[in-house]
Amino acid sequence: MFTIEHDFDATVITLIDEPDGAPLQGDITITAFDDRVVVRQDEPETDRYSEVTLSQRQLDELRAALNLPEGGYRLGRPKRG
Template sequence: MFSIEHEFDSTVITLVDEGAKPLQEDVVINNFAECVTLEQLDPRTDQIQKITLSPEQVRDLAAALDLPEGVYQIRETDRSGL
């Protein structure tokens, strides 16, 4: 299950684990113009762990989910037709 909320400066997506036990803590994804952050409570330390990705890293992650094992580099192409 997940929720999507639009804030003033970001879109917030919360992923809730509904699978078989043991369940993982919720993951909160904040999508800003300049970066994307992922936050999750670490129950062992009772602290929020945070990862920050650039827009390019998010693009690469999305592409990687559909590719076989290997090393890849996404190159921008000129779409102007010139």
């Protein structure tokens, strides 16, 4: 299950781990801003969370990597002015 909310300055997606026979993982919240994406996973055992912030470029590279075979890649850089 997941939810999507549109806030004033960000889109917030929450991925809720539901029981399916496998051990449950903490819920994941993804907050997308104009210049970055923050991924946060709750750790229910410790009442803490882990957080990773990706730049837009890193997010673009992740998106591309999900559809490419093994190897090393560099996305083309946009040309300036």
